[in-house]
Amino acid sequence: MKIASGGIQHETNTFAATPTSLADFIRDSNCGANLDGGSVVFDRFRDTGTIHGGYIDGAEAEQFELIPLLCARAQPSGVVEQQCFDDMLNRFLDRLRNVQPVDGVLLDLHGAMVSERHDDAEGAIIAASRDVVGEGIPIVVTLDLHANISARMARMSNVIIGFDTYPHVDMRNRGSEAARLLARIVRGEVVPVQEYRQLPLITLPPMQCTLRDPMQSLMRRVNGLEQQPGILTATVSMGFPFADIPDAGVSVLVTSDNDRKLAADGANELAQLLWDLRDDLQPRLTTIEDAIQYVRNHAESGPVIFADGSDNPGGGAPCDGTVALAALMKSGIEGAVVGVLFDPETAAQAHAAGTGSTIRVKLGGKTDTMHGAPIEADACVRELCDGRFVYQGAMMQGVEDHLGPTATLVVGGVEVVVSSVRRQCLDAQMLRVADIDPTKRRLIVLKSAVHFRADFGPMAAQIFDADTPGIHRPDFSCFEYRMVRSPIYPLDPDTQWQPA
């Protein structure tokens, strides 16, 4: 059995100023300038907490030949340049044609990519792949929990399997599930019938977290449904809300073994459960001033974490916002850290000056005007490093990554880890590599909405969802939507709905 695999992954924030280019994909994929497949993919992803790590597990368990053709991803950011999208898709399709015939295709996609010409970029990828392999060859797609799933994506694929977790700690399991299910389909053991429901509902990151309710209970029901005889898999996709496209928001997929009614009943049940939770999915936010006051009032054993999700690069934000940093400097609080702030100019300046020197910086606030102004101050260069690290927490465990040349500065009494590459601070290694032990700090501002909880959660004494400005702010009143379908809750508060 020959199974081809490919991945083109991007979560596109249509409110972000910076477009996404091929250079971004080449830098972030770490698979060479040709976005190579083959052995590069095996070397990079074997035994890692990733979808392709799971495909490799599944191929070994089911004894099929996995042929990875391309595995490209870029840090979430603005709309993908059309030429970049076409270039990556054409490379993938050429390689797919060259390995024909195959028995099946695994697609490792995000589900919330927008290019200049495609609101539904994954729909375009799946449809183009279908054109190459034909109707009779099964295509199984894995998607992020933040996928904005379109009817076209559901129609053009045989099965879609979404992550069940946020933080995304089940990528390897979902990849393995997809590979094993595809093998069963190819052998004729099961006949997948997929039912799709799109809800008139859009939700925000903090409450999409599956480590707390209501999502924790809902995912228990999803997993319960998957144990039911005749059900092959079930997905609740919470969607990526910072994309003004028709399909942004929540959808449900249930796949049965050749039983349309069973799949439809399951999809309707999950959709109704989600709809009933719509008011519980609204977040509550805390200001940095209130978080500082909380730290002063509580002598806790672990750090208090201020989750600055509004500036989360994992959702396309600049990662150079200064609002929380400015408040920390003004407060004079001790033991405060900001991690990780993206500012390649300042990192280079610190590296040129050397450890122990004092430099005049214009720190952060450079990408746009929505995340606070640059901070002009004297900074002490406490530590310098090359920013290389391996994820050790439950999410992306084992994957090698880098922050670029990195500097630990002390600015106005606050430690700031300044990187040359935009990365969401979701793993404590990203601070340790900069000589900061997070367990020994009192208040840590993390440029992350939810993913940090996988690694930082167990050590945190308290976690606050930040009330800061930004293009990833979990507050719909800050964004002007023109393209999203209407009516949609809560943008249209009177929205009524019943599953079909």
Ligand SMILES: [Zn+2]
């Ligand atoms: Zn996600």
